[in-house]
Amino acid sequence: MDPSVTHAIEDYLKTIYKSQRNGPASTSEVARAMGVSAASATAMIKRLAVMGLVDHTSYQGVRLTPGGEKIALQVVRHHRLLETYLRQVLGYPLDRLHDEACELEHHISEMFEDKISALLGDPTHDPHGHPIPTRSGRIVDVAAFPLAEAVEGQDVEIHRIADEDLELLRYFEEQRLLPHERVRVYSKAPMRGPIELRRGRKRTLIGYDVAEKVFVVSVNA
Amino acid sequence: MDPSVTHAIEDYLKTIYKSQRNGPASTSEVARAMGVSAASATAMIKRLAVMGLVDHTSYQGVRLTPGGEKIALQVVRHHRLLETYLRQVLGYPLDRLHDEACELEHHISEMFEDKISALLGDPTHDPHGHPIPTRSGRIVDVAAFPLAEAVEGQDVEIHRIADEDLELLRYFEEQRLLPHERVRVYSKAPMRGPIELRRGRKRTLIGYDVAEKVFVVSVNA
DNA sequence: GTTTAAATTTAGACTCGTCTAAATTAAAAA
DNA sequence: TTTTTAATTTAGACGAGTCTAAATTTAAAC
Ligand SMILES: [Mn+2]
Ligand SMILES: [Mn+2]
Ligand SMILES: [Mn+2]
Ligand SMILES: [Mn+2]
Numbered sequence: 211m212d213p214s215v216t217h218a219i220e221d222y223l224k225t226i227y228k229s230q231r232n233g234p235a236s237t238s239e240v241a242r243a244m245g246v247s248a249a250s251a252t253a254m255i256k257r258l259a260v261m262g263l264v265d266h267t268s269y270q271g272v273r274l275t276p277g278g279e280k281i282a283l284q285v286v287r288h289h290r291l292l293e294t295y296l297r298q299v300l301g302y303p304l305d306r307l308h309d310e311a312c313e314l315e316h317h318i319s320e321m322f323e324d325k326i327s328a329l330l331g332d333p334t335h336d337p338h339g340h341p342i343p344t345r346s347g348r349i350v351d352v353a354a355f356p357l358a359e360a361v362e363g364q365d366v367e368i369h370r371i372a373d374e375d376l377e378l379l380r381y382f383e384e385q386r387l388l389p390h391e392r393v394r395v396y397s398k399a400p401m402r403g404p405i406e407l408r409r410g411r412k413r414t415l416i417g418y419d420v421a422e423k424v425f426v427v428s429v430n431a
Numbered sequence: 432m433d434p435s436v437t438h439a440i441e442d443y444l445k446t447i448y449k450s451q452r453n454g455p456a457s458t459s460e461v462a463r464a465m466g467v468s469a470a471s472a473t474a475m476i477k478r479l480a481v482m483g484l485v486d487h488t489s490y491q492g493v494r495l496t497p498g499g500e501k502i503a504l505q506v507v508r509h510h511r512l513l514e515t516y517l518r519q520v521l522g523y524p525l526d527r528l529h530d531e532a533c534e535l536e537h538h539i540s541e542m543f544e545d546k547i548s549a550l551l552g553d554p555t556h557d558p559h560g561h562p563i564p565t566r567s568g569r570i571v572d573v574a575a576f577p578l579a580e581a582v583e584g585q586d587v588e589i590h591r592i593a594d595e596d597l598e599l600l601r602y603f604e605e606q607r608l609l610p611h612e613r614v615r616v617y618s619k620a621p622m623r624g625p626i627e628l629r630r631g632r633k634r635t636l637i638g639y640d641v642a643e644k645v646f647v648v649s650v651n652a
Numbered sequence: 653g654t655t656t657a658a659a660t661t662t663a664g665a666c667t668c669g670t671c672t673a674a675a676t677t678a679a680a681a682a
Numbered sequence: 683t684t685t686t687t688a689a690t691t692t693a694g695a696c697g698a699g700t701c702t703a704a705a706t707t708t709a710a711a712c
Binding site for chain 2: 299302306309313314316317318319
């Protein structure tokens, strides 16, 4: 990767990538996600624009150019490959993955990237169920819906879990509410009440708010 | 590690550690090893002195304090553990170990350090045969002598190889002149001439200059 | 003991990434 | 349509780490 692309630039591009889902990312959104002042975000956005990595019109938010997106996707690939590696090879707990990966993602070589990808069998999803971009920057994902919206009696496979809240990640790990796990929605209490899950004869009772943070796909039996 | 200890500071401390073998390290030595100007080295040395990590008297060189040495040894531990890991787990070629480790050494957590050390069985030496400091900073090594000084008929085990020259590292790898390998010094030509090695019935002819870069210990049969 | 050469330090400048405080613009409310 | 509020940008500063060029000190040569 171009050496003039610093650690900070990579993190900004990744942040903009994630906050430009619908329309351009706002300066304040970027600033909050990066944990810096709005003035700092403005300064960096202006530099990124000069470098041709983003398009920016004053007061109107920021959007990645193809060049900027390419770098962002490479960083996301590093991040998610590293999370997968830390978990599967080194046995990291779920709540320690993000911080370590967010640091290392800027410092591994292409060789490192390729070696761990190969060792893991070129995985397509990270431990939270997020899709891992290919080396060429393609990213594909499955449509999933919140477990909270499943109906009684439905069999589902967990596809993705929210990764923002460390407390919640520890809970997911304890309860084995993890990607690839299959559960049956045994009962749902009304008014956003608790949801009872069954795995074989083991039952788990989870809150509605938690169930909104678990994304699932329907499966048969 | 103290967050005020930056990447650059760690590399300077490591560099000073390695160049203060006999007496204090000179500014120019440090500058050359770091690949910076003498002025830059002076500036950093002054900062390190203020931080209490080195002792420095103007024009008289620099020496690590106990605090500085502690950090240097942690960085060396990271470096050598990483080299061992990259080689044994990811199958890196010898000549790619240093650069990757020198970058990653500043960015791994204590958990990462502990996990890879455990996975490797708490190794005591890296792939070049350099001793790996313990977490508490103890470092022990065996006395070894240059293969060039071995006598005809002597059986030796390679303990350490020079790691500065990438060309030479590739040669060591091709010829399997690596730590733990055993060879017999079959013949030595006079006047720093070629040295013939035997392993079983396989023979290898190496130059005297190369043999000065391979450090060995004597073994029986 | 002077002179010279080499090593080292100082002076001054630059980039990167950040900050706070103040000014400006856009959007929402009145 | 005017006013108020919130978002954004500008202005000015700072620390980290680097540079080149010039000044200084030490050590070696004479
Ligand atoms: Mn990051
Ligand atoms: Mn993830
Ligand atoms: Mn390093
Ligand atoms: Mn080594």
